[in-house]
Amino acid sequence: MLLLKRANELLADDKLREAEFMFKAVLKENNKNGPALFGLGRICMRLEEYDSAIYYLKRACEFLPKMLDPLFALADAFIEAGSPVDAKTVLEYTLTVARHNAQAHYELGQFYLDHGFIDNAKRTFEKGIMCPKGAVTAFMLYELVQIVPKTELEGYLTPLHELLNEYNNKRLKVVVYYALAKCCHRLADYNQAFDYFKLANSTQLEYCDFKTEYMQPFFSSIKARCNTDFFATPQDTVNTTFVPTFILGLPRTGSTLLEQMLLQHTNIGSMGESTVISDKLVPFLTHRSESPFPNCLHNLTTSVLDHCRSLYIDEIKKLRVGEQAVINKLPANFQNIGLIYKLFPDARIIHLTRNFHATAWSVFSNHFAENEPYFCSLTEFQAYAQFHDDTMSHFKAMIPRNIYSISYEDLLDEPALEIRKVLNFMYQEFQPECLEFHKARHKVNTLSKAQVRQPLNQAPRSNWRHYEKLMSTMLPADHNAQTTTTDP
Incomplete structure (x- = not known):
């Protein structure tokens, strides 16, 4: 023992x-x-x-x-x-x-939800909230208020309020606040929804141990390290059996939607939101050079780059992705474009953009598990969005042929045209199945997992307008009319 x-x-x-x-x-x-x-x-x-x-x-x-x-x-x-x-x-x-274990219901319900069996998930969660209450009950209610018919929403308000009184744990209260906010939003009680979203965000913000502005030296160093000389250095000749493809940008700009559309193509596979670059490649470079990222990008010899490529390819093999084009859709990879280019000079980088206010509201109104300040504060997100935009402008000026920008709004308006353009950038022919993405059963474990099981609709581009005046009280006046991407 x-x-x-x-x-x-x-x-x-x-x-x-x-x-x-x-x-x-x-x-x-x-x-x-x-x-x-x-x-x-x-x-x-x-x-x-x-x-x-x-x-x-x-x-x-x-x-x-x-x-x-x-x-x-x-x-x-x-x-x-x-x-x-x-x-x-x-x-x-x-x-x-x-049968009477809430966690067992939650795990199975999440599996159904991740794989697109929405009705099965609903039934499983409904049985799960009837089990003895626990921490997981809040998470099941959070999922339910987003997938049940509107006619059933009123019935969830009372159990959610009861959980608020029963939970002493602030982290669980955050989940309940988000669930109540989602419920009120769907019931068109926008003022009450906004109050709950504010409570959820302000409570979660208490767990953040830094401010977004502290990241300024990091982003400045990325641009300084990945400068004209960095990109002017002769590139290695790299032959791969696949086309490395990266979908990146700010969170909540449509990366899951675009990925699901592309995955219907017979030649395209995905690693999902793989962190292999930050979890394996960067630590190797940091240890070797005894300097943090991005300073560890100096003196990238052929042997060093070959090792990093092997680490990346090993990850693809581990995930059993064998298609001609392999997507990595981690939004934060915009920070790694310099390293990506050194590893794969012909990499396809797809940059998603979206109206700033719509993006900010989507982040503010969704529960991110990570306690990052820009996930739970409009002003913090504004600062992060500015870092992102500056960084992307820098890289687009350096390697314009590798980066293709597409707006979420254009994708909603003309999906067939925009997907054709993206596929052309990826050296692939158009396949009409890409427009039937909502019928697929690929695993999706992002915040958009239920949304991408439905045909395209225009609601995501306008939801924020219900809160436009309320949002203006939380964003600096000089930013209220600013859009960092597209504003139709």
Whole structure:
């Protein structure tokens, strides 16, 4: 027991190899020890060794039949390994053995939601909120108020207010505030909705430990490092079997919509919002040069770049993406354009733009899990948007042929024309299936996962106008008429 306890402590401290050694030592004494098998499964998940994770987690479930966490972890492993059908089987089985467990309902409901089975998600969440209340109840209500018919919304106000009185945890209250705001918005009670959105944002802002203005030296250094000389240096000749494609921009500018439209093309695959550049490539460069990003971009030799390319390609292989064009749709990759160009001189970079006020409102009215100031303050978002615009203007001047800009509004107005233009930029022929994106069952786990299961509509471009006067009280006067992108 002491060895197992120590192994779990090491795992909690992220000392994976030491923990692995101890878990295996436990299994030498008893190869049916469920907690040790579960520990090894979790280690494999962190190491992204998903096939091994599935092996250990299956065995853990066998010897821990009354525990749900190994089942949830096994479902996650199947999803990461590209086997959503198996994940669905596991989660549906979990619900049969834990019918009164709210977490079991939430996990299955989220799976349905991520894969476009909206009605199934609705039914599962509805049963889930009838279970004994817990932290997860707020999250199920948050999802429900966005997908149920308007005629059912009134019935959710009372349970949400009850949760506010029951929860002492401010982070959970934030979720409830957002749910109440979404509910009021759909009921056209815009003043009340705005009050709840303000409460949600101001409460979450308390957990942010920096201000957006502190990022100015970082963005200035990006432009200074990735200057004319940086791009004038002769590029390596790079031959890849795929076209590296990056969809980037500010959050809530339509990247999920564009990705889903492109994914209907037979030659296009996606890594989703992959953080491989910031999580693997940049740490390698930082360690090698003993300097932070972007200063670590100096002296990028061919061997260094080859290693970084290998790390990126390994990630694609791990995700089993084999198409001719491979999308990475992480919006924040606009910071990494210099490195992207050095790695893949022929990379296709698609920059999405949107009316500033519509974008700002969409960010302000959605719950981001990350406690970043620009996700929960209009003024902070304004500052971040300015950094973004300055950075993109810089890179567009440096490598104009690599960057194609498309506005969200144009995509809504003329989807066929705009998709043809994007596909041409990606060296692909138009396929009409791209316009049937809402019928697909690709996994979507962004904030737009329910929205992209519906045909295009104009509501997203005008929702902010219900709050135009209220927003003006929170943004500096000189910015109220400014648009950083397009303003139809």
